[in-house]
Amino acid sequence: MHIKEETKERHTLSVIVDNEPGILARIAGLFTARGYNIESLTVTDISEDDLISRITIVTSASADVMDQIIAQLERLVPVHKVVDLTALGPHxxxxxxxxxxxxxxxxxxxxxxxxxxxxxxxxxxxxxxxxxxxxxxxxxxxxxxxxxxxxxxxxxxxxxxxxxxxxxxxx
CATH class of the missing domain: 3.30.70.1150 (ACT-like. Chain A, domain 2)
Known part of the structure; x- marks a missing residue:
């Protein structure tokens, strides 16, 4: 029996989070614990009051794995929003x-x-x-x-x- 291997595609995620200590480590840990690779990672404060940050993550995964990654990120408490810019369209x-x-x-x-x-x-x-x-x-x-x-x-x-x-x- 031959199992079809899913094609990995590059995805760019925008993750809006509370700007608090440890959030980046928690997100990186989520990827590490599940064996997902982060190809690029940037973080910056995006609010006037320094309370909200945007984390941009580039990773490669199959569609099923990408759905899992997004669902797991959304479950983290300080995460407000996760958007797969690649799936969203032009960016x-x-x-x-x-x-x-x-x-x-x-x-x-x-x-x-x-x-x-x-x-x-x-x-x-x-x-x-x-x-x-x-x-x-x-x-x-x-x-x-x-x-x-x-x-x-x-x-x-x-x-x-x-x-x-x-x-x-x-x-």
């Missing part, structure tokens, strides 16, 4: 990366040329290195980093994905 995702590149001569010129093409901004420069700031979708960041490997990549720091639904409605 905007962005990431920021700081990319340190070293080099001299032609490699330095090529790094600057590529940065211009990818609309990366120089945020620090020395005679032997640059730090570029680049924002965009994950594929754009991945490609930029890959190209910088060829001209002297030293180090990369990435924020993780932030996302918001399109249109006038809140997620």
């Amino acid at each position: 905007v995702e962005r990431e920021l990366a700081l990319v340190k590149v070293g080099g001299t001569g032609d490699h330095r010129i090529e790094a600057l040329r590529l940065a211009d093409v990818y609309r990366a901004r120089v945020v620090d420069a020395t005679t032997s290195s640059f730090i570029f700031e680049v924002t965009g979708g994950t594929e754009k960041i991945d490609t930029f980093v890959s190209l910088m490997r060829e001209v002297g990549l030293i180090e990369v720091a990435r924020t993780g994905i932030v996302a918001i639904s399109r249109g006038k409605e809140a997620a």
Whole structure:
């Protein structure tokens, strides 16, 4: 008997929570305990009074597993709302990366040329290195980093994905 394996798809979740100590650990623990992988995780306060935060989680799972993840997140007490932005429809995702590149001569010129093409901004420069700031979708960041490997990549720091639904409605 052959059991059909469900296809995993990438999902971006927006989780609105009370801004209280330990909530991030509880959410990460939920994923860890069930063997789910978190590919990207960002957290920020979204209210004037510092009481509410948005946690953006990117994970890959089958439709059934995604339903389980959402149901389990919704059961956590400080969670107000969980929205699967991927299932909801059109949404905007962005990431920021700081990319340190070293080099001299032609490699330095090529790094600057590529940065211009990818609309990366120089945020620090020395005679032997640059730090570029680049924002965009994950594929754009991945490609930029890959190209910088060829001209002297030293180090990369990435924020993780932030996302918001399109249109006038809140997620």
